[in-house]
Amino acid sequence: MADRHLSRMRVTLIAAFVLVLLVMITLITLFTINAHRHVGADYLAFASDIVRVQQDGVQLRLAIESLEENPEPLHQQQLQRALSVIASRLESTRHAIRNVQLAPVDYRHVHREFDNLDALLPRLEALASGSLEDEESIEELKWLALEFDDSLAYAYSELHELVHAAAAQQRQLMGWLNWTLILLGALLLLFIAGLLLAMDKIFGQKRALERLSATDEVTGLNNRRALLDTAGRALALARRSHQPVSLALIDFDHFKRINDEHGHPNGDRVLKQFADTLQEMIRQTDTVARIGGEEFCLLMPNTERNGAMELCERIRSTIATLPLEAIDGQPALTVSIGIATTHGDSDASFNTLYSQADHALYEAKVKGRNKTITYKRQLQAI
Numbered sequence: 001m002a003d004r005h006l007s008r009m010r011v012t013l014i015a016a017f018v019l020v021l022l023v024m025i026t027l028i029t030l031f032t033i034n035a036h037r038h039v040g041a042d043y044l045a046f047a048s049d050i051v052r053v054q055q056d057g058v059q060l061r062l063a064i065e066s067l068e069e070n071p072e073p074l075h076q077q078q079l080q081r082a083l084s085v086i087a088s089r090l091e092s093t094r095h096a097i098r099n100v101q102l103a104p105v106d107y108r109h110v111h112r113e114f115d116n117l118d119a120l121l122p123r124l125e126a127l128a129s130g131s132l133e134d135e136e137s138i139e140e141l142k143w144l145a146l147e148f149d150d151s152l153a154y155a156y157s158e159l160h161e162l163v164h165a166a167a168a169q170q171r172q173l174m175g176w177l178n179w180t181l182i183l184l185g186a187l188l189l190l191f192i193a194g195l196l197l198a199m200d201k202i203f204g205q206k207r208a209l210e211r212l213s214a215t216d217e218v219t220g221l222n223n224r225r226a227l228l229d230t231a232g233r234a235l236a237l238a239r240r241s242h243q244p245v246s247l248a249l250i251d252f253d254h255f256k257r258i259n260d261e262h263g264h265p266n267g268d269r270v271l272k273q274f275a276d277t278l279q280e281m282i283r284q285t286d287t288v289a290r291i292g293g294e295e296f297c298l299l300m301p302n303t304e305r306n307g308a309m310e311l312c313e314r315i316r317s318t319i320a321t322l323p324l325e326a327i328d329g330q331p332a333l334t335v336s337i338g339i340a341t342t343h344g345d346s347d348a349s350f351n352t353l354y355s356q357a358d359h360a361l362y363e364a365k366v367k368g369r370n371k372t373i374t375y376k377r378q379l380q381a382i
């Protein structure tokens, strides 16, 4: 049952982890694809560059007007300078477009306009560096310059808009990035919280299992297995510190009658009441366990034979007069007790102690029950 629960929890945890992983991978992939173009681009700087180069068209027009009014070499030189500035700015704008990585589909028409400018520029430069003494050449230069200026203005204004749109996308992307990070953080927290809860549950179940495997369910006392652990430790400690350890086996007399006359459930209640009474009478360092049907074992570390005898006698006489709640509050039971003691200098094992106490218990039963007998080389009865 617990195994099934644990493996279900394991599957849930793995599924949660895979889900979180998938969500993270999807979000990161989507983000990376979109962010690739935008994240590193400085659209703001590019936009202000474009505003600056838009002034080139104004310079060109001014140079043409001056040349028209007064076709002097000085104005011709101004025109040549303006054209050379435009040429180099066109080149650096192209370079900037490649750097900000605008999607080619978005700026295809701008690109076409740039090609047109590329075609017009050499013609303009040739005219501007030729002889401009007759009106016809100036007129041709003027119209070509106007066509060039139109194209330039269109290209730059389109580009400006594209860059603004890209900057808006970049801002939106950053917003998404924030939300993505918040979502990932929340998922991670959820996952960690789930993991902690699951671990808490697992450890809780483990503790409950340990408790159950060490406890007798009728009386709530330690069971045989828990007693063996405790006794092993107590005996090892006693050997090291040369202290005595006593062990008592307590067995009800004619318990069968209780079951027969009052029913098994009432028999259980009697066992429980006895266990509670026993717990109240012993020291904190003592351990009591139910090791069989109606047989109990009391481990008394650091207790000599006389001390054990005194306590067990008190137990025996208390039980003999104990009103049993499950059977009309009447005292109706006695116990027989066998005690064995190991001294500090002895290295008796639990099994030895147990069989000595069992031997003494057998003697108590044979000698008429309701007795406490300590195991000695010759058994000693009270």
Ligand SMILES: Nc1nc2c(ncn2[C@@H]2O[C@H](COP(=O)(O)OP(=O)(O)OP(=O)(O)O)[C@@H](O)[C@H]2O)c(=O)[nH]1
Residues within 6 Å of the ligand: 218, 251, 252, 253, 254, 255, 256, 257, 259, 263, 264, 265, 266, 267, 268, 271, 292, 293, 294, 365, 369
């Ligand atoms: N109610 C209840 N009875 C139990 C439990 N375990 C064992 N018993 C009963 O305890 C009785 C033990 O019977 P016996 O071994 O003959 O011992 P006894 O009747 O106490 O007689 P002596 O020990 O010889 O004095 C049986 O009737 C078992 O059914 C239990 O968990 N609950």
